[in-house]
Amino acid sequence: MRKPDRTSKKPLYQQISDEMERSIIYGEYPPGSFLPSERKLAERLEVNRSTVVQAYEELRARGIVESISGSGTMVSNHIWGIRPNLTPNWRQYVEGGTFAPNLPYIRRVREVLRERESIIDFASGELSADLFPNEAIKQLMRDIPFEAYLGYDDPSGYLPLRETLVGFLEERLRIRATEASILITSGSQQSLYLIMQCLLAPGDAVAIEDPSYYYSLSMFQSAGLRIFRLPVKEDGIEPEDIMNLYRQHRIRMIFLNPNYQNPTGTILHASKREALLKIAAELGIPIVEDDPFSLTSFDHCPPDTLKSIDTHGSVLYVGSLSKVAASGLRIGWLVAPQAVVQRLADARQQMDFGLSIVPQWLANKFLGSDLFDQHIHFLRDSLSLKQHVMIRSLQQELPDQISFTPARGGLNLWCTIQDKLDDQKLLEEAIKRGVVFMPGTVFGSEPGHLRLCFARPSMDEIASGISKLAQAFHALTQKC
Known part of the structure; x- marks a missing residue:
């Protein structure tokens, strides 16, 4: 969903309600489906929650959505007078088929990366833009x-x-x-x-x-x-x-x-x-x-x-x-x-x-x-340096909490957590502080591991990202 245009004369809540109505018309939110929570949509669009509340009230006034106590805001099954049995059950279709969805952790990480451009990304296994040829x-x-x-x-x-x-x-x-x-x-x-x-x-x-x-x-x-x-x-x-x-x-x-x-x-x-x-x-x-x-x-x-x-x-x-x-x-x-x-x-x-x-x-x-030779030499040296910066930062910030063996190639550092911490809670604490990683359970391992990609963040982001990760560790261990 597009962010509202703050230079427009149309009120923000009106832009949001109009955009949401278009999404409903185009089938993105079929009858019977739930809209994003007011808090999540406000974070995604970078507006006050009250603005989203007002937009949802506008949709309710048009008869497009209805509030379901304890569940949220749902697209009406009787939208514009259409009988429910004439509307395809898109949820049934979405949940059917033979192609399985991505794992929940992967979907969560990708959602965060889409919504927060400033987050430091230790999760994505790809190169940073400055390493592209x-x-x-x-x-x-x-x-x-x-x-x-x-x-x-x-x-x-x-x-x-x-x-x-x-x-x-x-x-x-x-x-x-x-x-x-x-x-x-x-x-x-x-x-x-x-x-x-x-x-x-x-x-x-x-x-x-x-x-x-x-x-x-x-x-x-x-x-x-x-x-x-x-x-x-x-x-x-x-x-x-x-x-x-x-x-x-x-x-x-x-x-x-x-x-x-x-x-x-x-x-x-x-x-x-x-x-x-x-x-x-x-x-x-x-x-x-x-x-x-x-x-x-x-x-x-x-x-x-x-x-x-x-x-x-x-x-x-x-x-x-x-x-x-x-x-x-x-x-x-x-x-x-x-x-x-x-x-x-x-x-x-x-x-x-x-x-x-x-x-x-x-x-x-x-x-x-010859351009490939020049690039691959630059890439190898850059990745080696990035791993060195990450290792030095981990040794400074989490010397007793994480162990690892430096890689001799590739994009990732595989880490073992010394204390037993809940993967999901650690990931959410890290997201709160502006950094994301991939829990080891995504790769089938037992809890207590995480994969940090040193290739994706810029050189300047690595130390800051490890510092934020350390804050998440300390916050979670204090709660435990």
């Missing part, structure tokens, strides 16, 4: 040929980009591929979605790390998959756990993030990688390797990917530019056997007829230029 992209955009083809492209993706990725992946990550074995996607999550929808069926058992970013993805639940966990230790998962899960549940696929794992930052030990690939080959189980962070290696020397040492063809490799360049470009890639690429490309074509050619053209030029 803006100048490089501007320079490349000036070179877009006027006669560029803007129609539907190859469903597997822009051929020149796939050809560039063949050399890029081999040079930087020692991954061998051909243009026919690469599918361009709109980021890693589309790759994962296509894999789940096309290569698995409801009821199939899959293994994921614990804790894991995958646990936060409702798409696993939406696909009807049975999820079994692989505990992550200091050097990654135990390959033998896969054999045990296979014996018990006949798992059909393994989803892993071996390098700078999200959220823990751990690196799967080299000896475990060999054992893992051997077990996967013996059992005939594919491994989906999600690798968003290898190129962020702080020492400029990333560990081998599973795909680069896979001699059995067991690994489906997923990468993207989201964590190393700009999430807004929406460029990712999947390296897989040609038959898999064709199957997934066919499914993706049914969804969107293929990606826009413009970001693919930009990604191709960027990856094939």
Whole structure:
């Protein structure tokens, strides 16, 4: 909902009531649904609560809404004389369907980030604006040929980009591929979605790390998959756990993030990688390797990917530019056997007829230029410095309350809380003070952990954000 225009001659309450009426007409608030509370809407629109009260009174006077004692303000079921049985039950539709909503913590964090632009964001796993290669992209955009083809492209993706990725992946990550074995996607999550929808069926058992970013993805639940966990230790998962899960549940696929794992930052030990690939080959189980962070290696020397040492063809490799360049470009890639690429490309074509050619053209030029080398060196050094600032601030502000192991790459610091604190209460105390983080339970871990993204806030915000987080800790421990 748009904030009212304070320069307009129309009273603020009138603007709010008119805007709310439009939202009701357009179906955003169907009959029988409740409007935001007066307090929440006042905070969102940055007006006094009394202004919202007056706006709601105006809507009641028009017969559009009614007050329900103890519940709030509800859109009338008899709005404008329409009989209830002629109005679709939108709540029933919204709560139906097969695609599960995001987890409550994720929805809460995103709501706060939308409503409060000034909040310090340790929750979002993406780069800050100053780490985007803006100048490089501007320079490349000036070179877009006027006669560029803007129609539907190859469903597997822009051929020149796939050809560039063949050399890029081999040079930087020692991954061998051909243009026919690469599918361009709109980021890693589309790759994962296509894999789940096309290569698995409801009821199939899959293994994921614990804790894991995958646990936060409702798409696993939406696909009807049975999820079994692989505990992550200091050097990654135990390959033998896969054999045990296979014996018990006949798992059909393994989803892993071996390098700078999200959220823990751990690196799967080299000896475990060999054992893992051997077990996967013996059992005939594919491994989906999600690798968003290898190129962020702080020492400029990333560990081998599973795909680069896979001699059995067991690994489906997923990468993207989201964590190393700009999430807004929406460029990712999947390296897989040609038959898999064709199957997934066919499914993706049914969804969107293929990606826009413009970001693919930009990604191709960027990856094939010296501009990418300049950017990735700058990014690695900047992320390393940001983590250093965060660690120093945590040691100063919360020396006895939080422990952690510094990451060697990636965007996140995984922290263990020494005292038992309620995740939800700690998050709400932090929000009150102007900082937000992601509770560890979002990733399937036991209570007592949190993930702090040091990439999203600016360098100047990190110390201030940790100070606010410390205030939330102290406030909650005093209450306990």
